[in-house]
Amino acid sequence: MGEDAILPIAGIRLAATAAGIRYQGRDDLVLMELAPSSRCAAVLTRNAFCAAPVVLVRQHLGQSMPRYLLINAGNANAGTGAPGLAAARACCQAVAEAAGCSFEEVLPFSTGVIGEPLPVERIVAAIPALLSSLQPNGWMEAARAIMTTDTRPKLVSRTFAIGGRRAAITGIAKGAGMICPNMATMLAFIATDAQVAPECLRACLHSAVDRSFNAITIDGDTSTNDACVLIATGTLGNPPLADLNDPGARAFQEALDAVCRELAAEIVRDGEGATKLVRVRVEAARNRDEARQVAYTIAHSPLVKTALSASDPNWGRILAAVGRAGILDLAIEGVELWLGGIQVVAGGARAPTYTEADGAAAMAKPELLIRVALGRGDACAEILTCDLSEDYVRINANYRS
């Protein structure tokens, strides 16, 4: 997505710099400044081994509204115990002193290698330069600076209407591996200039995340650092959105959904080694949990993912995944399967109309819909995933070394 399409958000300024945390010759540290009027909601990883910065974000959000977000790439500051927590605190303290705000008004975020000490000195040394270079058009630089194994920055903007006025919403995200968010993607930061009441902001974020970042998987590995932050700077001056049924709040939710879904799809498209974007849709399930369970089982199956990588319509592997998804009373005679628009399985076995040529043509496309109907009810769920290629293994075998 070109930088020209990215809308700045009044009340947000950003800066990025190269602090030399792990990478050489590229930015790896971002500071984001929020206007004092801002309200903020966040969804964080459910991994029990959550990183030190995630612990601090939880504490700080409970104490005050943030003024600064400090984000580094290259080091996750996870699995680092008490020293890791002290390191994250030291970074917040340095921002607070330089910017003249309180310690709790700074939120730290980290992404990168797990288990290595955070180079606090290098981060602290870079803070004055960050503070002096904050600017409203820094979104693209920020999106680039938070990348790890990502091959491209991920940015999305939308506008929406509140009482006849145009509001804007812009988000950035990163993530290409260890992606099976059980709360949010690796890191996503989304801001709007609309004024939104805190409760409404939280509700809108949870609803949007549930249908976007919490419905993607690259490798089934939920990260220790997942975080999605939504900021409403309120600079638009509209009466605060508070009732989800108001037209303004509905427009905001729609725009937020679109931004989250597009960022989530961008993350999957940029999945490590990925060559295909695959939508797994499970229909006619007894309930949504069951539909999600089957969809995730398909989306996590290494055999399905390697067949996708080879564009091989090896639909038996999809059936096998459906069969082992843990639905004990599944009647296989009721199961149907489509690849793209092609019906492959009817009544639990190969559809009479199916030909390998049709299946191969469907699989050859860069975007594919795998649709399974269980014949048990009317619930459905959809998961976005990608294929598993030799490149995934190469990237992850070489990530640290």
Added chain:
Amino acid sequence: MGEDAILPIAGIRLAATAAGIRYQGRDDLVLMELAPSSRCAAVLTRNAFCAAPVVLVRQHLGQSMPRYLLINAGNANAGTGAPGLAAARACCQAVAEAAGCSFEEVLPFSTGVIGEPLPVERIVAAIPALLSSLQPNGWMEAARAIMTTDTRPKLVSRTFAIGGRRAAITGIAKGAGMICPNMATMLAFIATDAQVAPECLRACLHSAVDRSFNAITIDGDTSTNDACVLIATGTLGNPPLADLNDPGARAFQEALDAVCRELAAEIVRDGEGATKLVRVRVEAARNRDEARQVAYTIAHSPLVKTALSASDPNWGRILAAVGRAGILDLAIEGVELWLGGIQVVAGGARAPTYTEADGAAAMAKPELLIRVALGRGDACAEILTCDLSEDYVRINANYRS
């Protein structure tokens, strides 16, 4: 394992032939004959999309004791609906007519590609030749003929004592992919000449499978065709083993455990693209389910498996897997981790004594123990798995094409 170490089992004769089911220039069809005195127990896949032969095995075992096992490689006869069931029946019928036994006394087993029609004519045509070439020393030929992506046959023999007499037990197995047995491995056939009462045979098999085939995973994909069959021909003439506390029954259980564990380890060693045999042991868990859950989460993590492939002691990925394994009240301060004999994590963070050089040395070995202590209780579980290499992707991207 050399053929010379394999003990024939009195009462069992085997034959293999090249029926041209899928492969060219190699055997792919096995017939196993059981003496009339034989007793038989089986453990079958829990995949809801179980294959047609599995359906028949369940039916036939409920009706009579088997005289013949017919096993083909190259075609799984799964996802084939009613025609698949008819095909499996036709094969049983052909054996029954040629051998002069009843239809229900024949058990069919299939392994290979899912969703393609079984070439019944080619199988039926090969049966007379199989019947005329049955012999007691056919175990190695049989083990070779049931291979699919396996790179080597898997055979194990043991002896044990019953009341001063020497009994023997021999087993063969196959499987290298779609391995996360939720009952048994892909295919395993084990026979003893001891006389064992049916209830005791079943109990011994379930106990052995639970600690061997049901504790391995290569890729988390439970097959549609998993089956493990245990035959006691009774030709030894010992008083039937019936009480699990008798010394003879205990010796039998120990020998059976050893055979199953060794065959299971052989399957993991021969995992598709595998370069390492990895034992994941989770200790100090509150209960066994929880220990298994954590062990499987580590063993299935693509990020852990790719790090293993690269011999990279990227222990942060192991912690991240522990953290997302679904134990909601896990206190990470209580978690410890060892790679081989090296303590890597103490108190939830890097152990003070740990060095990367030590970790790298532990990871470089072809067999590795990953040991995690959760600090919550005294239950434990152990899972055998292997690494995820580029070869796994290559093999599975090319399996059908």
